[in-house]
Every structure is written in structure tokens, then in C-alpha cells.
Amino acid sequence: MKRFRLNPFANSFGLASIVVGSLLLTGCSQGGDTVAGGSAVSHPGKAVYDDYCYSCHNPGLNGAPRIGDVDEWRPRIAKGRGLLLASTVNGLAPAMPARGLCYSCTDEELSHAVDYLIELAQPKPAQPKPAQ
Numbered sequence: 001m002k003r004f005r006l007n008p009f010a011n012s013f014g015l016a017s018i019v020v021g022s023l024l025l026t027g028c029s030q031g032g033d034t035v036a037g038g039s040a041v042s043h044p045g046k047a048v049y050d051d052y053c054y055s056c057h058n059p060g061l062n063g064a065p066r067i068g069d070v071d072e073w074r075p076r077i078a079k080g081r082g083l084l085l086a087s088t089v090n091g092l093a094p095a096m097p098a099r100g101l102c103y104s105c106t107d108e109e110l111s112h113a114v115d116y117l118i119e120l121a122q123p124k125p126a127q128p129k130p131a132q
């Protein structure tokens with residue numbers, strides 16, 4: 001306590017760094033939400049996907065099921081979301097690393113990323129057949 005009294009700026013400095021800190025945090029999360037594509041509503045799993053899963057699941061590296069590939073995902077989705085999340089958290093031999101290499105991600109963030117993959121792999125709604 002005595003140290004605070006000796007430095008009259010201690011309190012206001014502490015407050016300032018909290019304000020600056022939260023501005024930085026806000027800036028970060030906004031950055032994640034406004035990724036290219038311009039869609040106003042971003043999926044909560046997209047930021048994690050773009051940062052960690054993208055490098056394998058976009059090109060289909062080492063047999064990774066490609067994002068948005070309905071046929072590659074169908075048999076995996078059929079196993080159930082719970083198993084897909086378990087493979088994500090624990091990894092799946094030989095080439096899917098535990099936590100998709102995002103060791104700082106919470107299980108919840110990983111589950112959003114799994115939902116994002118599942119959502120983009122849904123069969124497209126039936127298109128009206130062109131008249132023949």
C-alpha cells in the first residue's frame with residue numbers, strides 16, 4: 001500500500017494500461033471477425049480454422065478431408081459430431097495432430113472449428129432442376 005502512496009501516478013497508470021489493454025483485445029477480436037469475403041456474420045469457428053486448420057484442410061494435405069468437400073466429409077460426419085470433436089482434441093493417426101496444432105485453443109473453440117467444417121460440408125440444398 002505504501003508504494004501507491006509514494007507514487008501518485010500509480011493508480012492512473014494502472015487504469016490507463018487496463019484501458020489500452022482492452023482496446024488491443026477488442027481490436028484483435030474485430031480483426032478475426034472481418035476476414036476477407038465481407039460476410040457480415042462470421043462463423044465462430046472460422047478464425048480458429050483460418051489460423052490453424054486451414055494449412056492442412058484447405059489443400060487436403062496428407063489425406064486431410066478438404067473443407068467444403070461434401071463427399072470427403074460425408075462418412076466422417078456420419079460418425080457423429082462427438083467423435084469428430086474427439087479426433088480433433090486427441091488427434092487421429094497418422095496425420096491429424098492433437099488439437100489441430102492449436103494448443104492455445106479451448107475445447108469450445110475447437111468445437112466451433114469442427115462445427116464450421118461440418119457446416120461447410122453439408123450437401124447443398126437441392127437446386128431446381130433445369131427444364132429439359
Ligand code: HEC
Nearest residue numbers: 052053056062063064076084087093094095096100113114
Ligand atoms: C497438420 C495437418 C492438420 C492440421 C493442422 C489439422 N488437421 Fe484435421 N486432419 C488432418 C488429417 C491428415 C486428417 C485425416 C486423418 C485420417 O483420417 O487419417 C484430419 C482429419 C480431421 C477431422 C476428421 C476426424 C475424423 O474422425 O474423421 C476433423 C474433424 C479435423 N481434422 C478437424 C481439424 C480441426 C478443427 C483443425 C484445426 C483446429 C485441424 N483439423 C487441423 C490434418 C490436419
